[in-house]
Amino acid sequence: MDDELEELRKKRLRELQQQQEAFSEEEIEQQESQQKEIEEKRKQILRVILTTKARERLGNIKVARPDVAEAVENQLILLAQSGRLKNKINDEQLRELLSQILPKKRDIKIRRR
Numbered sequence: 832m833d834d835e836l837e838e839l840r841k842k843r844l845r846e847l848q849q850q851q852e853a854f855s856e857e858e859i860e861q862q863e864s865q866q867k868e869i870e871e872k873r874k875q876i877l878r879v880i881l882t883t884k885a886r887e888r889l890g891n892i893k894v895a896r897p898d899v900a901e902a903v904e905n906q907l908i909l910l911a912q913s914g915r916l917k918n919k920i921n922d923e924q925l926r927e928l929l930s931q932i933l934p935k936k937r938d939i940k941i942r943r944r
Contacts, residue, residue: 877904880911884922892929903932 877886893900906928910916920928 873904873908876908876911880907880916880920881925882919882921885920885925888922888925899929899933903928906932 877889881889889900889903892903903925907916907920
């Protein structure tokens with residue numbers, strides 16, 4: 832009797848674990864698809880508000896400094912969504928924006944005595 836009860840418990844535990852694994856996989860897939868959708872919407876908005884050269888520059892920055900590129904993208908998207916952008920951002924305007932965001936580099940001069 833105890834052996835049968837133990838077998839039933841083990842069987843039920845396995846079934847629950849399989850259900851949990853299936854649920855976790857579905858949840859992960861949903862999160863991934865939501866991330867892809869969000870990324871696609873971001874790209875679409877950036878295509879609308881940036882000129883080709885500005886997009887290329889932002890892509891280069893994304894390779895070198897992803898954190899800075901993401902901050903710039905977020906700022907541009909917020910400006911576009913709030914209606915504060917009248918025209919497309921060109922390369923020169925993007926460079927100005929980057930110069931405001933990026934910290935100034937110090938010139939280090941070594942003097943020999």
